[in-house]
Amino acid sequence: MNHPAPQLKAPARTFTQLLSSTRRGARLARLLGVNELRSWDAPPDLTERAEAVVAELAANAVIHGRVPGRCFRLTLVFDPSAGRLRVEVSDARGDLYPQIVTGSTEADAFRTGGRGLTLVTALADHWDCVPHPPSGKTVRAVLTTPITEA
Numbered sequence: 001m002n003h004p005a006p007q008l009k010a011p012a013r014t015f016t017q018l019l020s021s022t023r024r025g026a027r028l029a030r031l032l033g034v035n036e037l038r039s040w041d042a043p044p045d046l047t048e049r050a051e052a053v054v055a056e057l058a059a060n061a062v063i064h065g066r067v068p069g070r071c072f073r074l075t076l077v078f079d080p081s082a083g084r085l086r087v088e089v090s091d092a093r094g095d096l097y098p099q100i101v102t103g104s105t106e107a108d109a110f111r112t113g114g115r116g117l118t119l120v121t122a123l124a125d126h127w128d129c130v131p132h133p134p135s136g137k138t139v140r141a142v143l144t145t146p147i148t149e150a
């Protein structure tokens with residue numbers, strides 16, 4: 001009797017890297033993330049959205065989560081069969097959790113910052129923030145892409 005061969009799921013791929021809590025470290029996080037996703041043959045749309053999300057979360061870790069002498073960590077977990085990417089950025093400041101800036105005053109319209117998490121909200125399916133022991137936090141964002149049938 002002929003049985004169809006079972007379809008094996010592609011294994012999830014993981015990348016993690018400690019980076020210096022500097023503007024150069026944030027830039028490197030974005031570049032390394034994009035390079036890794038391209039090497040995994042992630043869909044271009046997912047890679048483009050992930051690039052912006054990594055850039056925003058890494059910048060927040062450097063600007064708001066920096067503790068002198070401590071690094072931040074970038075982690076990417078890609079499940080190609082589900083078309084799902086989890087981006088995690090961990091920093092050492094567990095006492096300061098991210099918040100989306102709200103407000104519609106005229107002064108808010110001219111602010112040069114404070115819109116990063118609004119961008120993350122628009123690009124990711126969802127995001128959250130959890131404690132990262134012993135004293136830090138991890139901001140996680142999940143991005144998905146529609147699965148195309150072959």
